[in-house]
Amino acid sequence: MQKTALLYLIPVLLLLACAKPAQFGENAARPKGEKTAFQTSNPWKPVTDVRADVAIVYSVKDHHGKADMTFEERVKTWRDKGYTTHFMTGIAWGEYQDYFTGEWDGEWHLDEGQVTQQGDTLWHGHMVPYIVPSQNFIEYMKEKVIKRVIDAGIDAIYLEEPEFWAKAGYSEAFKREWKDYYGFDWRPQHESAENTYLSNKLKYHLYYRAVEQCFSFAKEYGKTKGMDIRCYVPTHSLVNYSQWMIVSPEASLASLPSVDGYIAQVWTGTSREPNYFNGQEKERVFETAFLEYGSMESMTAPTGRKMYFLTDPIEDWPRDWADYKKNYQATFAAQLLYPMVADYEVMPWPDRIYEGLYRTSADSEEKAPIPRFYSTQMQVMVNTLNDMPLSDNNVSGAQGVGVLMSNSLMFQRFPTHQGYDDPQLSNFYGQTMPLLKRGVPVKTVHIENVSFPRTWDGLKILIMSYSNMKPMEEEAHGHIADWVKKGGVLVYCGRDKDAFQGVQEWWNKGENTFNAPSEDLFQKLGLKAPFAAGEFTYGKGKVVVMRADPKEFILKENNDLEFVNTIKKLYGSEPISGKLEFKNHFSLTRGPYEIISVVNENEHTSPYIARGKFIDLFDPKIPVLDEKRVQPGEQAFLYNIESVKNPQIPRVLATAARIYDEKITTNEYALVAKSPLNTTNVMRILLPEQASAIEVRDVNGETLQAESSWDEASKTCFLSFENSPEGVHVTLSW
Template sequence: MFTLAPKCKTVLAMAGVGLLLNSNISAQTKNPVLVKEKTTFQTGAAWRPTTDSRADVAIVYGHGDGRRETFTQRIKSWTDRGYKAAFMTGMAWGGYHDYFTGKWDGKPHFDEGQKMMNGDTVWHGGNTPYVVPTLNFLKYFKEQVVKKAIDNGIDAIYLEEPEFWNKAGYSEAFKREWKEYYGFDWRPQHESAENTYLSNKLKYYLYYRALKESFTYAKEYGKSKGVNVRCYVPTHSLINYAMWQIVSPEASLASLDCVDGYIVQSWTGTAREPNYYNGIAKERSFETAFLEYCSMKSMTAPTGRKLFFENDPVEDTRRDWSDYKKNYQTTFTAELFFPDIDNYEVMPWPDRIFDGKYFTSRTSNERAGMPRSYSTQMMVMINSLNDIKTSSNRTSGTQGISVMMGNSMMFQRLPTHDDGKAWADPYFSNFYETSGMFNRVPTNNKLMDPQLSNFFGQAMPFLKRGVPVDIVHIENVGYEKALKDTKVLLMSYSNMKPLAEEPHKHLAAWVRNGGVIVYSGRDDDPFQTVQEWWNKDGKKYKAPADDLYEKLGIGTNPKAGTYSVGKGKICIIRRDPKEFVMEADRDGELREKVEALYQQATGQNMLYKNNFYLARGPYEIVSVMDESVSEEPHTIKGNLIDLYDPELPVLNQKKINVGEQGFFYNVDKVPNPQTPQVLATAARVYEEKVTSKSYTFITKSPLNTTNAMRVLLPAQPKKVTVTDAKGIKIAGFKSQWDAASKTSLIGFENNPDGVKVKLEW
């Protein structure tokens, strides 16, 4: 057994299509040519040898000066080490104490914090409330935060987490914004479904405006200094925000030319949120992460925006190292199943990852730093992201099944109202008294949409059976590419509402041209009757779906059944999708309808299995799901380097059991196999030099981590030399040859100053 021993431990109008924003966009937004920035990480600290992860970009977090370094010094500490520097700060919260305390303009602004019904502010730390982004705050934000970053040479700005809590909406600042936006006095959101909808719609608009104002300023100010400033939004997925009862602009940002891309903030903390399937509510980290990444990809893909996928080797909640490792591996696997994405934020907060101490087990109160085996595996995984490329291959399974989502999912994440009485529901009795709703699964099925079950009820019956379902955002159906690969579209207005009529025109045209819709819903939730476009200005529909039905020519409120429309069909199931997953064995009706319609549309039968597989060049990815069609493991064969094993063994086959994942480098698929090269490594490789008899390179990686690397060579090395940055030979390194794969396994202690390796044969 090869074991490495470490040495030491412009503001949108409300009227008309007010919040449709981008549903009728026919051409892609033109983006500037981007500098190659494949991998990133975010940090609030200056460079340290223990956190030198060697991604391409160091995103420096926060504009403030610390006790040890100024903002300028923090940036320089990373650029001096060869990183490209970018800037990130919170859009809804951050180090903006001088604004709230009155230091900036002589007036305190705590009334601009997000407040709950009981009058308490939603805090993100001392003197740091979640913000109601007023125009005055945005003036401060542009002048004191954005300008400062650009003046320090930053040309990429990331404004993260534009978040407004559902439970908030009671501050004086919010009431003023309500009057300005709607033209009538503020209404308490807890009094009716309509008030809830209006309140959340305003929250959504306020952060759309905030990002538009901030990014437009950044680009204009940058241009005045000869700098092309690129602007990104790091954000949770729509799925997670809807589950955690937070409102954010999400897909609406596609309408903004000033947005260049996004970071998908999916990680253990979001993916472990329980959901229902087959009558059981529990954590399903792989499936949830898969859908989160899918949601963000589909939100972005038609627009051509750049997308970074993120996950986290630790997480915000303190747990034990084995829990972190299991879920990191799970979510990491999920992000790899999207072969058209190859940009990644490899980690947030390296300081807490490399230098933090967490529980050694679930039953112990002892804390320790990251186990050396985990840090080696993590660095192998991270360095694979520097190498892995996009692929035209698709994740295995039946293609063309999509689920529709919309931003309004965030607007109605509250219990059934019933004239306001439902606020007495025990589950929500302290809704406005608590700071969050994380990891709480309701048992009262009378709730309108427990754990977003009206979404998962459409996706999980197929995802769990090995169908890589896609997602279509209703805001994007105006893009030609949005429905291009969809054969059967699953949709419901039980958990969302169309924010304008325009998407129905595109959907009706798509169906007439051969598309198939399966619509599930009773259309009887209280949000069906809120004052919106479908029941005012001459329209008198009782539910928004009636407008779609009429455009399809089947009349309003049709009965359950399948209707032919031009070359396509619409199938109506008069059940809310949550009914398919909140009770055991209730998804049969949905599956049978979809299976038959898919066969009619494509001439192919749907394939069910318990796994996903994808090859991306030499990389092969596998996940085997539980609660599926079988308990059989999936066996993968080849000349495989196991990238989830810190010792990087070469295997001729590997069995992946139910509930597990695998990530491999197939030596048989090496590009240019006659060329010596590093195939897998826990350190980043630089300055490679190849001669007819030798291969030399330098590796860099954080201090206090151990490198393991597989190096492909034409022959077994006769001599291996390892030296430090000063040229001093390093003793005690490991070297083993594997004749079958023609790879040498090298192991030594990492160093950010560089370790030079020379192999001679």
């Protein structure tokens, strides 16, 4: 590319005065919506003007953090800058000191924290325990939090992270809730699998009740003010909560009338949790993120609830900038491989991203603000989310292979009983990782959703196990059996020997006398005791029973071959008769965007090669490439210039700012770019021919320093200058 000097010609206003009626390009019309969001506890600042659609203002506490403002004043600062404002707070923890210290109702409530067997309260911060959500606490949330938020004119409420630690359950408050719920005295969960299961079912119920009552109140109170209140649950994935040994209502909330959607809280911090594959325990960030996002998407797809996908350019744990960049790219690519979701929380806590200090390298304690190259790349990525389209395309690979999940994955993680262990959630990863690592885009299926017909759309093989979860409702087996009868293929993996098989539940109560819940399913599928390993037919479908727990496939090296070959054989035979392709990559086209991820730990070690005319969106210089090679363990995010319709119409193809007020005339293209202060904008602009004049001016009309170059092969102009939240006015003439 040939670099040219910035050209200064006549003022922008004179050019616009001579302009002909505007013709808008594909990305010119930008209707205001709620496609992208971020959360912040601070007021608007020029250095954190993220330029998403929604500012989710966190906490009702006045004078929160460094802001000497009331909650309402903080909200107003964002509204004044054109943002839609929503509200978020924790439901399991938060700055509710007035509740705990008795200011609210005259009673001391610090005894309502979650407590371990050792008698230790689990704290989220100073005077902020993880909460046993009593009915009294729910009333406090309604009166002191939700009512105030709605009175401030906010019509979207997010109650985040309904979390009860599996290791907790020993407080007096929990014992009271146990007696109310079960009708008999509390039992210590460490003494038996039965007690553990009962304890975690109660934890699950308590937050289900808390969310349902708070949101139902919000909707009813909103109606009294003529408002339609929308309610969302920001939550970690079922994969992560299960691995981190936390209990949460998760999928069950998707069926509540009071719940309008979720934020999938997936980021480097959750996805870098180590897991096993081929006998090795280590971080597998892309693969874990892919499964986390997938579990959230499949949780809500059958119910039609809205889903925001979250990524974070950094994470809670302090690391270095290069580590953040690498893993941000992995999670970012993973979320984009779900083309049925196109709403995003582009980042949490912009203050810590734009103003925080983190290590300059992994082996140094020196700390520095976010490097310009990373903030530029990050903003290019974030601004693609403002325009990221939905797509009917599928990620590359054999479709229709699913793994069954249940909320009860969270119930038997801690403590262990009778020596049965599930290290790092290996019974789940044992069903998914052997296929994902071979390039099969495994989806997850929630047993809580099997009654919804959409749950079964496109599903060909369902893999399941009750080694690490149990079916909470008997009716689920009827739906699974109906699906098999119509031509589905079911693969059941499990020895059914863990201590939780015998807990007092529906499969061994009343007229049911099954030793394990799978026996009820097998009976409905026409199988006969003793339910040995083998392949069976049922209606138009098949059932394969493998008498091995899924963890066995991955805890030892090369121990997954029988499992993988079984799936491959079933996929290639009747009633599917397809080809289970094994490869080392995933790719997807979404509008003009190409998303690619190449997995490692695969027998294929060759790179994925994309050829065409691309902008590299993971490179802060946004160069134009004719070829992109993606190595194993890496991801790529490309803009396909050749996909543009009507290339004679000018448009911004990639940018580290949000674009407003685009105007196109016969020989001129004008726009306004907005992004946070102290950041650098880069733009690649498609033009019918090289610009003979480029003007870059601030909001006061003063000329700004800029850098530009022209790439003749792609007909794109590269332009770079310092960002401003007030707007930089750009005019290109030819």
